[in-house]
Amino acid sequence: MAQIIIKNLRKDFGDFTAVKASSFTIEDGEFFMLLGPSGCGKTTTLRMIAGLEFPTSGEIYIDGEEVSKKRASQRDIAFVFQMFALYPHMNVRQNISYPLKSQGMPKAQIKAKVAEVARVLGIEDILSKPVGGLSGGDRQRVALGRAIVREPKAFMMDEPLGALDAEFREHMSKELRALHDRIGATTVYVTHDQLEAMQMGDKIVVMNHGSVEQFGVPQQIYDWPATMFVAEFIGSPSMNFLHFNGEVAKGDTQVSFNDQSFDIPEQLQAATGDLAFGVRPEHVSLDETNPYKGEVSAVEYLGTTQIVTIDSANGVLKARVSSAQAVSVGQNVGLAFNPRTISIFDTSSGMALLSEANKGVLDHG
């Protein structure tokens, strides 16, 4: 079990920089999500932690020890590959015992360990089967078995559920999280699915174009995104941006655009120019009395809630409101925003402006 610290990690492939100066800390026993769109450098980061790729520069500390120049076999880290990479010429038992064999563990002890792991994963009945004919879920379990059997310092998982169909994914993700809670090992989990990241992770790091955009606990990232990229990437539907040209000054508790003023958390940072008023759909309410108006262009019914798409003077926005509220397309509605959760972004840099509300989240990163 270990704490992992990443400092200014960088990886170049020729002229192309896959990972730029990433820094974050994974605490001991955490279930840590590496989240980002395809090609943003998640796999490369994970492979550098595991030792399958050597960083161009930067440091990796596992349990306080700098390991960036060490070989994978010396780092005591397990890796679950996306396609599982079970050794095809070995059966399930041989696959699971393979990492123990390399340590020269006595046969009887290997047998006991494999039996224990098989019991934990519920795969005792397939131990002597070849891996070729296994179902996706069983392959997944065998791959996990091979990872947990040697009790490594940490687990790296590269989209381990990516090869499973949607229904089974759901089930496996619960199983995986339960397994983690039982053995409590530090786990770094790569996914491009923001929902999966929010549901499963203790902490999330959001990457884009090789850079860390933000890292923190899911709720903080959801409520207080550091950048417009994070605000859009996390949440479905994503955060609304009302674009305006204006200014905010230090200490402001209101912002005005379109001849209206809106309450916002007290600002700690000044900015002028192209700004964006960011609000989550569930914090938009439809209120006839409100002077800020928009026209409903679509309504999507989701059961208890509905997503209402509204054209406003500052752009399209979506509101998540109770299905009990009657809304129809073409209707002119007044809009109100819950002032507690508003973020103001500087559009040119894409960064959120510091406020009294988000400073606790954004100051450390």
Added chain:
Amino acid sequence: MSGHSVTEPSNRQKWISGLLVITYAVITIMPLLWIIATGFKSPEDAISYPPKVVFEPSVEGYVNLFTARTRVTPSMEETLPPPDTWYEQIARESGTVIVGPSRYGQRFLNSVIIGFGSTFLSIFFGTLAAYAFSRFRVPIKDDLLFFILSTRMMPPIAVAIPIFLMFRQLGLNDTHLGMILLYTAVNLSLSVWLLKGFIDEIPLEYEEAALIDGYTRFQAFYKVVLPQAATGIASTAIFCLIFAWNEYAFAVLLTSGTAQTAPPFIPTIIGVGGKDWPAVAAGATLFLIPVMIFTILLRKHLLRGITFGAVRK
């Protein structure tokens, strides 16, 4: 399955293709059967015209293949003690006595040593080179691979004279080592290219999994890559062996005694008074057997191997 489907060939199509395959098989196997049959003919039957399809089988060819004989006059023959073995008996019947073993056995052994030796080396070096080309960033990789392939672009015999001179200088003429090195050199381009194709197909993740599981790069290669490349290695080995086994031109040029292989030796088998065709045919028949056994042993792999992974996955 009944009725017509798009992918299933119709009965007529099956019939026609079956017929074509059988015709082709008969055409290719005819000379082979003829050689095998000739090995069991008497010298007279072997050269009779019109050729005999039905004949009385005899093992005289095989006896002649393995023995050196000398002709005796009938009067001399009467002074000899009666033959004490069945093959002595056969030799006597054609008016000869056996004076010792022939050199066929030794030439055959040379073929085995040189053929399997060079196959082993071709595969050994080929696998290592192919693995390196497949997995590592080798400088000027493409040029090197092209160079290796280019050694195959002219018939090897075109460089026979320089090789002959080189071998003489190095004292490799008519040695096992010389022939093994030569056949290895010729086969390497084939083995590197074929094996690289096979190794390229093995996903990198397996080795990486082994590295993660605490094995060294070499152990990962040895324990994870090699077993999965077995199919490719087997089919490459067959190709290499068949070349080295059947090679004639270099063998004629570079070997004459100690290291002479069977192909240049078999045509020189002379019977008493003219070519001994049954013995030549017997020599050729026996010569086929090792490659056949080798191929049959590796058949399972070969079938998958020559389809180049099309069947895998």
